[in-house]
Amino acid sequence: MVQEPVVRIQGVSKKIGSKTLIDNLTLDIPPGQVYGFLGPNGSGKTTTIRMMVGLMSITQGDILIQGSSIKSDFERAVSHVGAIVENPEMYKFLTGYQNMVHYARMSPGITRERIMEAVERVGMQHRIHDKVKTYSLGMRQRLGVAQAILHRPKLLVLDEPTNGLDPQGIRELRDYLRILAKEEGTTVFVSSHLLSEMELMCDTVAVIQQGRLIDVKELNHGDAPADGQRETAFDVDHPAQALELIGAGRIEGSSLIVAVDRSAAAAINAKLVMAGISVYGIRVVTRSLEDQFLEMTGGGHIG
Amino acid sequence: MGDFLKLVQNENMKIYRRLRTWIMFAILVLLMMLFGVLFYMGSSSSPIGAWDAVDQLSFLYFLVSIFSVVVAADIVAAEFTWGTIKLLLVRPWTRTKILVSKLLAVLLFTLAMSAVYLLANMAVSFLLFPDIQSGVFPKGSGGPLGYIMEDLLYNYIDLLVITIFAFMVSTVFRTSGLAIGLSMFILFAGNIFTMLFHPTRYAWAKYMLFVNMDLGQYRGGQVGPAGMTLGFSAAVLTGYVLAFLLIAWFVFKKRDVAA
Structure with a gap:
C-alpha cells in the first residue's frame, strides 16, 4: 500500500x-x-x-x-x-x-x-x-x-x-x-x-x-497468505509419541504444536496417520488480540 | 464554504420548533388582551384614547425583554447541555461563524417578539378604545405614533444590551440558569444600584452599565445626572456590548470541548 x-x-x-x-x-x-x-x-x-x-x-x-x-x-x-x-x-x-x-x-x-x-x-x-x-x-x-x-x-x-x-x-x-x-x-x-x-x-x-x-x-481475518509459517495444533491421542515422530514442536495438553506452513501441515498429518496415531483435529493457533494486548500493555493498568 | 445563512436557518429552526417559544408568544398576546380588558373596565368613568392605551400597555414590553433573555441564555448553553455542540463544531464552519449565526438568530428573535408585541398592543388598544382622540400626547414631534416608536426604540436598546449580556454569560459559563439569573438581576436591580451609586455623588458611577441603560431619560434633549448626554450613554452602552461580544467570542473560540 x-x-x-x-x-x-x-x-x-x-x-x-x-x-x-x-x-x-x-x-x-x-x-x-x-x-x-x-x-x-x-x-x-x-x-x-x-x-x-x-x-x-x-x-x-x-x-x-x-x-x-x-x-x-x-x-x-x-x-x-x-x-x-x-x-x-x-x-x-x-x-x-x-x-x-x-x-x-x-x-x-x-x-x-x-x-x-x-x-x-x-x-x-x-x-x-x-x-x-x-x-x-x-x-x-x-x-x-x-x-x-x-x-x-x-x-x-x-x-x-x-x-x-x-x-x-x-x-x-x-x-x-x-x-x-x-x-x-x-x-x-x-x-x-x-x-x-x-x-x-x-x-x-x-x-x-x-x-x-x-x-x-x-490483523488478518482468516484470509492471510497461505504460505506463511503458522503455529498449528494437532489434536492427537498420543502427543508424546507424535512429538517423537515429528521431532519438532511442543506439547500442550493433548496437542502437538508445530510452526509449519500449509503443505507441511498436510505432510505431518499423513505421517501421523501412517504411524497409527489418531488425529482428532488440526487447527491454526491464533493468539487473540486480547492476549497480545494484555502482553503489550502489561495488564492494562490505568494511568 | 457553503451558505452562512443556512446556519442561521438552523438556529431559527431550533428556536421555533420548540413549544416553549410559542408559549412565550402566547403569554405575551394573552397578557396584552387581559390588561387591555382590565383597562377597558377601569376606564368607564374616565375614558381614554387608543394611543393612551398603547402607551399604558407598553409596560408589558418587559415580557419581551425577559423572553429574549431566556432565548439568548439558552442558545449556546443548551448545546453544551445536550451534547449537540459537538455536532456543530465538527462541521466545516469556524467557531466564530457558529457563534455569529447564533447571535443573529437571537437578534431576529428579539425583532420578531418586538413586532408581535407592537401589533398585539395596537390591535388590543384600537379594538377596545376606538376613540382615537387623545388628550395626553403633545402636538407635534411626530404625534402619538412617533412618540410610541421612539419609546419602543429606547426600550429595544435596553433589551439588546441585556440580551447580549445573557448571551455572553451563556457562552462563558455554559449554564442557562446563571445567564438568566444574572440578566434578571441587572434588569431589576439596576435602579437600586443607580440609587446607591448615583453619578452626582460618585464620578465613576456614570460609567456603570445600569445608569446608562435607560436612554429615554434624554428625551427631548434633556441632560442626565452629572452632565450625562445621549451620546455619552450610547457610547458607554456600545462599549459594554462590544466587551460582552469579545469575551463571548474569545471564550467560545478557545474552549476545549470535553464531555
Whole structure:
C-alpha cells in the first residue's frame, strides 16, 4: 500500500497544565481501511479523536486530513470528516428527519434524495418522521451514522461507537462499517477498549497507552497468505509419541504444536496417520488480540 | 464554504420548533388582551384614547425583554447541555461563524417578539378604545405614533444590551440558569444600584452599565445626572456590548470541548 494516508498525525502532544495527556503521537492512517484505535480507559483515545476533529486544541504538532491541517485550514480539513464523538447527540425535540436536515445544511450540496438514501442505508426510513425523544439508543446510533456519512466523508471517525448497544446492534454496526470501507472506500477510524470487538471489525489496530503509541498491528481475518509459517495444533491421542515422530514442536495438553506452513501441515498429518496415531483435529493457533494486548500493555493498568 | 445563512436557518429552526417559544408568544398576546380588558373596565368613568392605551400597555414590553433573555441564555448553553455542540463544531464552519449565526438568530428573535408585541398592543388598544382622540400626547414631534416608536426604540436598546449580556454569560459559563439569573438581576436591580451609586455623588458611577441603560431619560434633549448626554450613554452602552461580544467570542473560540 503506497497510497497517501488519509490522516497524518504528526508529533502531536496535548498538555493541560503540567499533565501530558498525549505525548508526541505520530500515526498515519491509510485509506480504505477500518482502522482501530485501542487502549485502556484514560489512555488518550478520546483526546486524540477530539484533536482530530477540532474539538480540542493541539498543544504541539499537527494533524493533516487529506493533506489539510486541522489547525490552520480547519474548514477544509474537517469537510472530509464525518464523526460521532462518544454518544450520538441529537435534538430530541426535532424529528429524525429534521435532525438530518439540520446536519445537511452545514455541508454543501446535500439533496433531499441524499438524505433519504442515507436514512435507508441505516434502515431508519420507517421512524424518520418521529421525534428523536421516542428513539432507542440503537436507533439514535443509526441516525448518528446516517448523519455522519451524509456528506460522503473520506474519513469516518467513531469514538467508542458500540457503547450501550446490544449484541445485535453491535453486529449491525460492525457489518455496516466493513461495507462502508469496502464499497465506498471510506476510511473508518474507530476507537474502543473492547478488544474482541476490534478484532472482528478492524484491518489494522493502533495501540495507545498513557498517551503514547505502543504498537501498530495488522490483523488478518482468516484470509492471510497461505504460505506463511503458522503455529498449528494437532489434536492427537498420543502427543508424546507424535512429538517423537515429528521431532519438532511442543506439547500442550493433548496437542502437538508445530510452526509449519500449509503443505507441511498436510505432510505431518499423513505421517501421523501412517504411524497409527489418531488425529482428532488440526487447527491454526491464533493468539487473540486480547492476549497480545494484555502482553503489550502489561495488564492494562490505568494511568 | 457553503451558505452562512443556512446556519442561521438552523438556529431559527431550533428556536421555533420548540413549544416553549410559542408559549412565550402566547403569554405575551394573552397578557396584552387581559390588561387591555382590565383597562377597558377601569376606564368607564374616565375614558381614554387608543394611543393612551398603547402607551399604558407598553409596560408589558418587559415580557419581551425577559423572553429574549431566556432565548439568548439558552442558545449556546443548551448545546453544551445536550451534547449537540459537538455536532456543530465538527462541521466545516469556524467557531466564530457558529457563534455569529447564533447571535443573529437571537437578534431576529428579539425583532420578531418586538413586532408581535407592537401589533398585539395596537390591535388590543384600537379594538377596545376606538376613540382615537387623545388628550395626553403633545402636538407635534411626530404625534402619538412617533412618540410610541421612539419609546419602543429606547426600550429595544435596553433589551439588546441585556440580551447580549445573557448571551455572553451563556457562552462563558455554559449554564442557562446563571445567564438568566444574572440578566434578571441587572434588569431589576439596576435602579437600586443607580440609587446607591448615583453619578452626582460618585464620578465613576456614570460609567456603570445600569445608569446608562435607560436612554429615554434624554428625551427631548434633556441632560442626565452629572452632565450625562445621549451620546455619552450610547457610547458607554456600545462599549459594554462590544466587551460582552469579545469575551463571548474569545471564550467560545478557545474552549476545549470535553464531555
